[in-house]
Amino acid sequence: xxxxxxxxxxxxxxxxxxxxxxxxxxxxxxxxxxxxxxxxxxxxxxxxxxxxxxxxxxxxxxxxxxxxxxxxxxxxxxxxxxxxxxxxxxxxxxxxxxxxxxxxxxxxxxxxxxxxxxxxxxxxxxxxxxxxxxxxxxxxxxxxxxxxxxxxxxxxxxxxxxxxxxxxxxxxxxxxxxxxxxxxxxxxxxxxxxxxxxxxxxxxxxxxxxxxxxxxxxxxxxxxxxxxxxxxxxxxxxxxxxxxxxx
Amino acid sequence: xxxxxxxxxxxxxxxxxxxxxxxxxxxxxxxxxxxxxxxxxxxxxxxxxxxxxxxxxxxxxxxxxxxxxxxxxxxxxxxxxxxxxxxxxxxxxxxxxxxxxxxxxxxxxxxxxxxxxxxxxxxxxxxxxxxxxxxxxxxxxxxxxxxxxxxxxxxxxxxxxxxxxxxxxxxxxxxxxxxxxxxxxxxxxxxxxxxxxxxxxxxxxxxxxxxxxxxxxxxxxxxxxxxxxxxxxxxxxxxxxx
Numbered sequence: 001x002x003x004x005x006x007x008x009x010x011x012x013x014x015x016x017x018x019x020x021x022x023x024x025x026x027x028x029x030x031x032x033x034x035x036x037x038x039x040x041x042x043x044x045x046x047x048x049x050x051x052x053x054x055x056x057x058x059x060x061x062x063x064x065x066x067x068x069x070x071x072x073x074x075x076x077x078x079x080x081x082x083x084x085x086x087x088x089x090x091x092x093x094x095x096x097x098x099x100x101x102x103x104x105x106x107x108x109x110x111x112x113x114x115x116x117x118x119x120x121x122x123x124x125x126x127x128x129x130x131x132x133x134x135x136x137x138x139x140x141x142x143x144x145x146x147x148x149x150x151x152x153x154x155x156x157x158x159x160x161x162x163x164x165x166x167x168x169x170x171x172x173x174x175x176x177x178x179x180x181x182x183x184x185x186x187x188x189x190x191x192x193x194x195x196x197x198x199x200x201x202x203x204x205x206x207x208x209x210x211x212x213x214x215x216x217x218x219x220x221x222x223x224x225x226x227x228x229x230x231x232x233x234x235x236x237x238x239x240x241x242x243x244x245x246x247x
Numbered sequence: 248x249x250x251x252x253x254x255x256x257x258x259x260x261x262x263x264x265x266x267x268x269x270x271x272x273x274x275x276x277x278x279x280x281x282x283x284x285x286x287x288x289x290x291x292x293x294x295x296x297x298x299x300x301x302x303x304x305x306x307x308x309x310x311x312x313x314x315x316x317x318x319x320x321x322x323x324x325x326x327x328x329x330x331x332x333x334x335x336x337x338x339x340x341x342x343x344x345x346x347x348x349x350x351x352x353x354x355x356x357x358x359x360x361x362x363x364x365x366x367x368x369x370x371x372x373x374x375x376x377x378x379x380x381x382x383x384x385x386x387x388x389x390x391x392x393x394x395x396x397x398x399x400x401x402x403x404x405x406x407x408x409x410x411x412x413x414x415x416x417x418x419x420x421x422x423x424x425x426x427x428x429x430x431x432x433x434x435x436x437x438x439x440x441x442x443x444x445x446x447x448x449x450x451x452x453x454x455x456x457x458x459x460x461x462x463x464x465x466x467x468x469x470x471x472x473x474x475x476x477x478x479x480x481x482x483x484x485x486x487x488x489x
Contacts, residue, residue: 048366074264077368088359102367105266
């Protein structure tokens, strides 16, 4: 479980996050949603340690990530897997080397075991015969899948996904959502997904935190969200015609 | 001053939370190929012509009835060892390797590849930059030695083919009153310049923020700042060591 307590973050005079708290449970897909510029990505960066919050705590199964010494934070980081918005695959490495990278750096297992793990992860994300391909040879959806495979290869306890559906066609986006949900349940990871894709919200939102202007305005699940009476959340959910029709 | 402080902190960060040594070994070998071997062609071309032009121009400006011909090769030798090979090749090196390092790291930064390393618990600056600096320190002195050899050879070829100097006189001039300290001096300069180019270019690339435009700016800044630092260091080293 990941718990955040009173996370506050400012850039110069601009306060981006206003004391955000919440609990993201193990084995669930936890969503952070909100319009662009509401602080979702900043919150995610605070969670994974790419930014330090000005105030507040991030607890990974009770271990304080924000105030611990470097040994503990490094240990926690090595239990984190992250899918980046643009996949962030290493251009100079092929698919196999990209996925194998965390194992090369963080483990002492044999090369044979590494390759087995890589193939197992590729199998989990529904890819095969792409081991020797370079990232530039892959489609957007394939890159995301390889990104997910890299994120889970080291048996990560915590899986973070930053806008996993951005730039994908609706069909591939749904496949990626299903994959995240399936992996979370199968591997029992604590998964946090930052998104503004309503399809994801409805499909995989087992816990949803809604941010508006850097503040947490609502939390709940995908069943409750459609019945909310909060004006800002309503205008976010039903901003497109299809959702209005569904309503 | 703020940037200089940031640069010093960046250099310190290279030695924090290092990975296993064998990780650096393969990375350094790859960088040696990119930084050293891939620069060989441009260094060779520049060096041969540098030596040839120095010979022709020295002959044109210096030689008179009272000055012996071997002075031409003596000038070529000393200019090549003291200044041309370490400094001019360092500037070429900054243009080729420096811009490449800054562009590569800048692109990695804006495409979140550096963030990906950090999230995995890898010290990205140490993992990405340290092998480049070590490779530059290993390869650039070799490039300078090759450059000096080729420049002297280029001077010989140009001198003999244009009948400015005979081969015998050229070789006599090369050996005449040779100061052996010129070689360690050239090598000391090459180590300093290699460190300057690799570290400044890495710093510029590593702290890129924005998009493609900023990557271009980082590459330009890497070359500009490296060239200025090379010239300042060149003056300081000459003042201290000669």
